[in-house]
Amino acid sequence: MSRTMAVVGGGVTGLACALRLTEISREKGAGWDVALLESGKRPGGVIATEKEKGCILESGPDALFTEKPWGVEFLKKLGLESEIIGTRAGFRKSFVFRRGRLHPVPEGFYLIAPSQLLPLMTTPLFSLKGKLRALGDLFLPAGPSNGDESLESFVTRRLGREVHDRLAQPMVAGIYSSRSSELSLKATFPRFLELERKYGSVIRGLMSAKRVPSRGPRYSLFVSLSGGMGSMAEKAAASLPAGTFKPGHAVKSLRYAGGKGSALEIAGDGFRLTADAVCLALPAYASADVIRGLSADLAGELDGIPYHTGATVNLLYGRRDVPHSLDGFGYVVPETEKLSVTGCTFSSVKFPGRAPEGTALLRAFAGGRDESGFFSLSDDDLAVAARREVEKALGIRAEPLLVRVARHPKSLPQYRVGHLEKAARIEERLREFPRLALAGNAYYGVGIPDCVRSGEQAAERMAEAVSRLFP
Ligand SMILES: Cc1cc2nc3c(=O)[nH]c(=O)nc-3n(C[C@H](O)[C@H](O)[C@H](O)COP(=O)(O)OP(=O)(O)OC[C@H]3O[C@@H](n4cnc5c(N)ncnc54)[C@H](O)[C@@H]3O)c2cc1C
Structure with missing residues (x-):
């Protein structure tokens, strides 16, 4: 008898899960029916690329991190290897905004701490007192080894308040869109x-790590696709067997089709589907809503993972209208500056082919x-509020040639202190439901590579459950 495997949520997590399920089915000759139910019209979730006025406009993610291999492997699996583009060499630096000016991030500064001393000692970003305090990291004893702590607590403890407020906080917020406290x-x-x-010492540790000879990276630290990140989602959906991706299917509830432990019935407006195993590849709060009838306890744990809202504003200017040299990938803004834009990517500098010659494509991000x-x-x-801040930072006085706003409501999961314990409790409760898997950015990593891995692992869990139930 053919088994039905259902994946709910057509973002990158759900796509990776559905694709892995079809692979396993093929490998085993199992002939599973795989259904990928998506409430919206298109695949990709927060990943979306628009093409306009010769620009590639990313409204969601614009790159993926290559040190976690699952993202690049996914692109290769989709046959997109030849479309992978690296960041532009020669511009691999960033800026931080402080008191109306952009300052280069000191060379070798790795997210929260320096790996080189000379750039730390010569940057105008910190006072002499702040620099000496940062060097305290070399001498201070290690903190208690157990338990969790906030990023703010760790950085101020090791490197001092200035390093935290002026650099570590905005750099990390650029990834997690969270309060560092x-x-x-x-x-x-x-x-x-x-x-x-x-x-x-963090500094000594980073310096030692640098001395380990690298095998020579094949890709830059971040890569994208020549057609934009949206082409990954489109290709993934197109790689599934015809009819697998089902847009316009907003799932409302999940319950046992029969007694406890039986197949699961998925229901939404105007449709019902009984599946042998189900993966919810949704934001945690959306999974909670779907699951509540099945387990109020599990739903309660999922509700405990908060999400922030984000927005991006793509701005295209004539290159001559931007006085700043734009000799980097963008800038971040410390929370202490009390601005709405938390970072701005110089998109047409970061990746080639993003905008026509003679223009500059910038992307402001707000959230967290x-x-x-x-x-x-x-x-x-x-858009006006975001423009005002970006234009002030870069000295722009001209009107933009194009402005595009994209909102991402409740899209940024918050990994608060104690998050891993919360994720472990969710896993524990999930043991009661062997036919059910949860995947996505809510649990063990927010980046695209983490989501791919999470989706693929969920597929393995579903396959194992079905093999155990129907040997
Ligand atoms: C603005 C922004 C920029 C980012 N930049 C980067 C970056 O540069 N690099 C990086 O690696 N990561 C980045 N991230 C993070 C990364 O993009 C996300 O964590 C990841 O794409 C989330 O994928 P997902 O499939 O888990 O969730 P989502 O993309 O949220 O997909 C969930 C899907 O489920 C659907 N859905 C919701 N409810 C239901 C329901 N009841 N029934 C059916 N379908 C439903 C939604 O419509 C959506 O399509 C960024 C995130 C944002 C918001």
Whole structure:
């Protein structure tokens, strides 16, 4: 008898899960029916690329990190290897905004700490007192080795308040869109805790790591696709057997089709589907809503993972209208500056082919702070507010040639202190439901490579469950 495997949510996680299920089915000759149910019209979730006026406009993610291999492997599996593009060599630096000016991030500064001393000592970003305090990291004893702590607590403890407020906080917010006083270090950057434990100092640890000879990276640290990240989602959906991807299927509930432990019935407006195993590849709060009838306890745990809202504003200018040299990939803005834009990518510098010659494509990002006022603005007003901040930072006085706003409501999961314990409790409760898998950015990593891995692991879990039930 043919088995039905259902995946709910057509973002990159759900796509990776559905694709892995079809592979396993082929490998085993199992002939499973795989259904990927998506509430929206298109695949990709927050990943979306638009092409306009000769530009590649990313409204969601614009790159993927190559040190976690699952993203690049996914692109290769999709046959997109020849479309992978690296960041532009020669511009691999970033800036940080402080008191109306952009300052280069000191060379060798790795997210929260320096790996080189000379650039730290010569940067105008920190006071002499702040620099000497940062060097304290070389002498301070390691903190307690157990338990979680916030990123703010760790960085101020090791490197001092200035390094935290002026650089580490905005650099990390550029990835996690979270308040550093709440962000779990263990769930986001356990490597820094390991360095502290192993070397007694983050700086010394980073310096030693640099001395380990590299095998020579095949790709730059971040890569994209020549047609934009949206082409990954389109290709993934097109690689599934015909009819697998089902847009316009908003799932409302999940329950047992028969008694406890039986197949699961998925229901939405105007459709029902009984599946032998199900993966919910949704934001945690959306999974909670779907699952509530099946397990109020599991839903309660999922509700406990908060999400922030984000927005991107793509801005195209004539290159001559941007006085700044744009000799980097963009800038980040510390929370202490009290601005709405938390970072801005110089998109046409970061990747080739993003905008026509003679223009500059910039992308402002806002999110992760208390932004209730900002996000209640209309698209036009939000664009004006973002423009004002970017134009001030870069000295622009001209009108943009193009402005595109994209909103991402409740799209940024918050890994607060204690997150890993929360994720472990969710896994524990999930044991009660062997036919059910949860995947996505809510649990063990927010980046695209993490989501791909999470989706693929969920597929393995579903396959194992079905093999056990129907040997
Ligand atoms: C603005 C922004 C920029 C980012 N930049 C980067 C970056 O540069 N690099 C990087 O690696 N990561 C980046 N990230 C993070 C990364 O893009 C996301 O974590 C990842 O794409 C999430 O994928 P997902 O499939 O888990 O979730 P989503 O993309 O949220 O997909 C979930 C899908 O489920 C659907 N859905 C919701 N409810 C239901 C329902 N009830 N029934 C059916 N379908 C439903 C939604 O419509 C959606 O399509 C960024 C995120 C944002 C928001």
